[in-house]
Amino acid sequence: MSRPQRWAVVGTGTISRSAVPDLMACEGVEVTIVHSRDPEKAAAFAAEFGIPRSTGDYAAVVADDSIDAIYLATPIATHHAMTRQALLAGRNVLVEKPIATSAAEAADLFALAADRGVFLMEAMWMKFNPVFRRLRQEIAEGRIGEPRSLRAGFGIPFPEDMGTRFEAGPGGGALLDQGIYPVTLAHALFGEPQSLHAGGVVRPDGVDLAHHVTLEFSQGRFAQCATSMTEFTDLSASVSGPKGWIVLSPPFWATTSLQVRAGSLEAIFVTPEAVDLPREGNGYVPMMREVVEAIEAGLTEHPVHTVADTLSVFRTLDEIRSQLTRTAAPSAGEDVAR
Numbered sequence: 001m002s003r004p005q006r007w008a009v010v011g012t013g014t015i016s017r018s019a020v021p022d023l024m025a026c027e028g029v030e031v032t033i034v035h036s037r038d039p040e041k042a043a044a045f046a047a048e049f050g051i052p053r054s055t056g057d058y059a060a061v062v063a064d065d066s067i068d069a070i071y072l073a074t075p076i077a078t079h080h081a082m083t084r085q086a087l088l089a090g091r092n093v094l095v096e097k098p099i100a101t102s103a104a105e106a107a108d109l110f111a112l113a114a115d116r117g118v119f120l121m122e123a124m125w126m127k128f129n130p131v132f133r134r135l136r137q138e139i140a141e142g143r144i145g146e147p148r149s150l151r152a153g154f155g156i157p158f159p160e161d162m163g164t165r166f167e168a169g170p171g172g173g174a175l176l177d178q179g180i181y182p183v184t185l186a187h188a189l190f191g192e193p194q195s196l197h198a199g200g201v202v203r204p205d206g207v208d209l210a211h212h213v214t215l216e217f218s219q220g221r222f223a224q225c226a227t228s229m230t231e232f233t234d235l236s237a238s239v240s241g242p243k244g245w246i247v248l249s250p251p252f253w254a255t256t257s258l259q260v261r262a263g264s265l266e267a268i269f270v271t272p273e274a275v276d277l278p279r280e281g282n283g284y285v286p287m288m289r290e291v292v293e294a295i296e297a298g299l300t301e302h303p304v305h306t307v308a309d310t311l312s313v314f315r316t317l318d319e320i321r322s323q324l325t326r327t328a329a330p331s332a333g334e335d336v337a338r
């Protein structure tokens with residue numbers, strides 16, 4: 001790199017605290033400024049993480065020509081408008097998942113990024129995880145035969161005051177915050193589903209608390225995904241085929257190990273082959289490093305998580321939301337006799 005790549009961090013919440021040290025650990029990166037709506041919070045974050053500048057003025061961040069890229073880690077409902085503002089100013093942007101609240105919003109952002117010739121990616125760190133890549137490799141090598149089914153769960157009873165997932169409105173709910181992971185995994189394995197069936201629990205104000213989905217692909221292949229923010233569902237994932245299956249240890253979206261149950265009766269029924277791949281930093285380093293390299297290379301999208309991949313997942317999320325809105329059960333305590 002001719003000179004360090006200069007980044008701005010926007011948002012000082014949970015994910016920033018984990019991901020920013022990993023961004024700073026990447027070679028050739030300087031995080032030069034952090035933004036919070038509250039200048040004092042920004043200053044405290046800057047002091048804690050060794051960032052030279054801080055501000056409470058987002059417009060000044062996006063207008064700052066010394067900044068090459070922005071890492072946007074704010075609540076989901078803000079992503080579309082804040083990303084739009086950064087793209088219009090010609091900044092490269094890495095936006096926390098999900099990049100937007102709908103396929104239409106995401107398409108609008110990617111069209112704008114293409115128009116301005118800047119890099120834009122949803123921070124889908126799962127796809128850069130070494131274990132996720134090992135899963136792809138095991139499948140490509142035919143260890144389990146052609147994958148036929150997936151089961152994946154992301155159900156955790158989160159405290160109601162943690163983040164904005166329990167807030168009513170377009171950014172709230174389990175689907176966007178958590179359900180995106182199982183759906184992205186299904187898309188990575190099988191592509192876009194031909195059809196899907198979704199059910200779940202939706203609060204009267206429209207916030208989806210839990211859902212289960214069957215995604216159906218050609219030739220009878222399927223994925224079963226279960227997500228909840230009020231109770232646990234098994235946090236592992238497994239991919240199965242005619243010769244065996246592979247389990248991603250919980251939590252599957254950030255896992256450090258997988259087990260291959262294939263190749264012999266012993267491995268299938270008794271002792272699977274275990275693969276352990278340690279986490280780099282807090283787990284975001286592989287994605288951050290590749291995003292930095294992509295921006296340095298002048299790319300406008302990343303080959304690991306493309307514009308087409310992202311929009312395809314959003315079409316599925318839109319359809320799940322639409323079915324949930326029509327068919328979901330009332331939230332706990334409001335069941336009616338049927």
Ligand SMILES: NC(=O)c1ccc[n+]([C@@H]2O[C@H](COP(=O)([O-])OP(=O)(O)OC[C@H]3O[C@@H](n4cnc5c(N)ncnc54)[C@H](OP(=O)(O)O)[C@@H]3O)[C@@H](O)[C@H]2O)c1
Binds near residue numbers: 010073097125164
């Ligand atoms: N990749 C992962 O592992 C992972 C994990 C958790 C969350 N996430 C994603 O990261 C994003 C943020 O989640 P989080 O858990 O970090 O949320 P969070 O703890 O609520 O933090 C979000 C930050 O955004 C800022 N903010 C809040 N409301 C805002 C508004 N209306 N306008 C502008 N800024 C606002 C706040 O920072 P200031 O008060 O400093 O302005 C807040 O600290 C979400 O998209 C979430 O899905 C990703």
